[in-house]
Amino acid sequence: MSLLPPATVPAAAVPDLRTAEVPRLRTPTVVQGLAFHRDPYRFLLGATARHGDVVGVDLPVSGPAVVVAAPEDVERLTSVSASVARAGQGRRHVLGMVSPASVLGSDPPEHALLRGRVAPAFDPARVARLSEEVDRVVRQHLRAWPRDRPTRLVERCRVLADHVFALVMLGITDEVRGPALARAVRAMLATPGNPPLPPPSPDDGALGAVAQVLYDRRTAPVERLLLAEVAERRWGLHRAPTDASALLDGQDVISCVLDEGPQGDRALLDQLVPLVVAGQEPPAMGLTWVLDRLAREEGRAASLAGDDPGAREGRDRFVAEALRVRPPVHSLLRDLREPVEVSGTRLEAGTTVMLPMVLTHADPRTFTDPGTFRPERWGSLPEQPDGYRPFGAGAHRCIGEPLARLLLDRAVAAAAEEVRLVPLLPRTERMVVRATVTAPVHGAPVMVRARPGT
Numbered sequence: 052m053s054l055l056p057p058a059t060v061p062a063a064a065v066p067d068l069r070t071a072e073v074p075r076l077r078t079p080t081v082v083q084g085l086a087f088h089r090d091p092y093r094f095l096l097g098a099t100a101r102h103g104d105v106v107g108v109d110l111p112v113s114g115p116a117v118v119v120a121a122p123e124d125v126e127r128l129t130s131v132s133a134s135v136a137r138a139g140q141g142r143r144h145v146l147g148m149v150s151p152a153s154v155l156g157s158d159p160p161e162h163a164l165l166r167g168r169v170a171p172a173f174d175p176a177r178v179a180r181l182s183e184e185v186d187r188v189v190r191q192h193l194r195a196w197p198r199d200r201p202t203r204l205v206e207r208c209r210v211l212a213d214h215v216f217a218l219v220m221l222g223i224t225d226e227v228r229g230p231a232l233a234r235a236v237r238a239m240l241a242t243p244g245n246p247p248l249p250p251p252s253p254d255d256g257a258l259g260a261v262a263q264v265l266y267d268r269r270t271a272p273v274e275r276l277l278l279a280e281v282a283e284r285r286w287g288l289h290r291a292p293t294d295a296s297a298l299l300d301g302q303d304v305i306s307c308v309l310d311e312g313p314q315g316d317r318a319l320l321d322q323l324v325p326l327v328v329a330g331q332e333p334p335a336m337g338l339t340w341v342l343d344r345l346a347r348e349e350g351r352a353a354s355l356a357g358d359d360p361g362a363r364e365g366r367d368r369f370v371a372e373a374l375r376v377r378p379p380v381h382s383l384l385r386d387l388r389e390p391v392e393v394s395g396t397r398l399e400a401g402t403t404v405m406l407p408m409v410l411t412h413a414d415p416r417t418f419t420d421p422g423t424f425r426p427e428r429w430g431s432l433p434e435q436p437d438g439y440r441p442f443g444a445g446a447h448r449c450i451g452e453p454l455a456r457l458l459l460d461r462a463v464a465a466a467a468e469e470v471r472l473v474p475l476l477p478r479t480e481r482m483v484v485r486a487t488v489t490a491p492v493h494g495a496p497v498m499v500r501a502r503p504g505t
């Protein structure tokens with residue numbers, strides 16, 4: 052018998068939400084959805100100010116959910132067993148197209164098996180070995196960004212993050228296929244509107260069915276490119292380019308999945324495509340927010356350049372604070388399999404819980420003067436104060452964190468050394484929501500200038 056779950060989870064397997072004791076917003080779903088996508092911070096702040104730390108919302112993407120906003124409750128819910136608070140099922144409410152046979156979409160017991168299979172690719176020691184390669188790619192991009200004319204960080208950072216992901220995580224060194232895959236994934240995830248509409252879910256009724264057909268059509272090029280890479284590996288045609296041989300360590304995600312032995316194309320794609328989705332937008336938005344912040348903190352640039360311990364520590368604090376004020380993933384999602392009590396309220400089995408980092412990262416109960424950008428605060432705070440969860444927590448904590456941190460570190464160092472980023476809008480932009488990530492409403496326009504002396 053297969054250890055993997057069926058390709059789709061029957062709707063009946065997800066129990067109805069019962070939130071009798073939980074106060075709920077009464078506005079229509081579509082109104083809540085618009086308000087949330089336009090300004091998640093304000094929407095959630097308003098909801099919790101009116102109803103308290105535990106409040107029911109009804110959003111078009113996730114359906115009915117209970118927002119749990121007290122920092123100590125976030126701590127409690129992220130330490131509950133992954134079989135009781137199920138992340139895979141929670142995420143599939145929002146990312147309906149993610150297969151339950153993937154790390155992103157699975158739950159215990161399959162999750163441990165699927166995560167273990169690809170873990171060597173994400174191992175911190177492996178990622179550290181590829182540091183020079185990541186640094187090379189980051190600087191190559193930064194040097195090619197247009198000088199002295201407006202450009203949007205969001206677009207530049209997406210291309211950069213995609214490039215690093217294709218090389219380091221997928222081991223795709225083919226200079227045509229790597230960028231082609233990045234473009235195909237971008238087209239697959241592109242959604243209209245500002246704030247953008249969420250990607251489709253097959254559970255969205257007739258509209259969802261149409262959206263699913265469109266999504267399948269968009270996924271096809273991604274799948275074709277991944278299968279072309281797989282075919283080359285299977286036939287031993289994988290070629291080593293001269294300047295990136297460190298990448299060919301046989302530990303990239305595709306190698307890990309293939310090492311499991313013969314599998315059909317569908318089974319391979321069910322594992323690979325969600326990893327590609329997870330590895331695209333969060334790091335791209337993380338990079339955007341961090342570099343936008345650097346642009347606004349030009350006075351700190353000199354102390355963040357270089358590789359002495361002081362600069363490295365300074366970058367760690369800078370990144371920690373940038374991810375605090377603008378968490379790239381807006382919330383953690385969990386589906387409860389058993390009742391759990393939070394802030395004196397009993398949440399029933401079947402409840403979808405939303406732990407909103409956009410709110411908890413700005414909570415004055417944890418952070419003094421939360422609206423101020425102050426990296427120095429990380430000298431006296433624990434690494435993971437209650438409610439601070441940019442990479443999640445527990446068994447489902449972001450597997451890509453070591454790569455994400457390396458990418459952010461190299462980008463801050465390279466930008467502080469080589470360019471001057473001039474923000475074109477006076478204030479840090481409002482976050483809008485797209486699926487599970489936050490994006491700057493105007494895409495973070497900047498002017499890139501050469502740094503004197505470079």
Ligand code: HEM
Binds near residue numbers: 155335338384448
């Ligand atoms: C700044 C960059 C990133 C941020 C802020 C971020 C954030 C997150 C968060 C909040 C979660 C949910 C954790 C939870 O539910 O407890 C997550 C899960 C995940 N992330 Fe990331 N991520 C980033 C980069 C990446 C990268 C580069 C990859 C590479 C593929 C990746 C792959 C994943 C996967 C596969 C999961 C699911 C893990 C599991 O359920 O076991 N992420 N990420």
